[in-house]
Amino acid sequence: MAAAQSSETKPPPGSPGLAVPCPRHPGTETALRCSKCETPICPRCFIQTPVGARCRDCARLKRVPTYDVAPILIVRGLAASVGAGLALGFAWLYLAQAVRFVLFLDLLVAAGVGYLIAEAATRAARLKSGPALQAVASLGMVVAYLPQLFVTGIQPLGVLGLVIGLAVVISRLR
Numbered sequence: 001m002a003a004a005q006s007s008e009t010k011p012p013p014g015s016p017g018l019a020v021p022c023p024r025h026p027g028t029e030t031a032l033r034c035s036k037c038e039t040p041i042c043p044r045c046f047i048q049t050p051v052g053a054r055c056r057d058c059a060r061l062k063r064v065p066t067y068d069v070a071p072i073l074i075v076r077g078l079a080a081s082v083g084a085g086l087a088l089g090f091a092w093l094y095l096a097q098a099v100r101f102v103l104f105l106d107l108l109v110a111a112g113v114g115y116l117i118a119e120a121a122t123r124a125a126r127l128k129s130g131p132a133l134q135a136v137a138s139l140g141m142v143v144a145y146l147p148q149l150f151v152t153g154i155q156p157l158g159v160l161g162l163v164i165g166l167a168v169v170i171s172r173l174r
Contacts, residue, residue, distance in 0.1 A: 085142070
């Protein structure tokens with residue numbers, strides 16, 4: 001009879017409705033539990049998965065494969081973006097001199113150069129993207145601006161083209 005009374009006063013650990021403190025946030029009481037290990041989890045620390053709410057340990061968060069770039073792929077992306085930057089930099093210089101009479105066409109060319117450098121970097125890195133490749137391709141865009149810098153000096157339109165090209169590179173590899 002005594003065993004029956006103790007089970008009535010204290011429900012089993014997995015029973016719904018029992019508010020207990022969250023192990024990660026002791027000041028927060030929760031009735032929610034991980035669907036795998038039954039650890040109490042509060043709304044701030046649970047992770048919704050296809051099989052239910054899980055704690056951080058059971059959810060096993062991994063990086064998205066597109067953003068998981070191996071160091072060798074970063075090196076390949078660097079080589080491709082610097083190479084493309086050199087080649088496209090001279091083309092950009094030539095086209096900028098040819099279309100100088102049309103004010104904003106130079107900026108459109110700069111955006112195209114940024115797009116092509118980003119494409120070269122991502123294709124060399126097996127279609128990966130992310131912050132590492134954004135930095136690598138941005139370096140390629142700066143390399144593409146160097147021929148213009150050495151031939152014409154610092155021109156406001158060229159600097160604006162560089163900024164637009166960098167914005168295209170970063171948005172393309174996001």
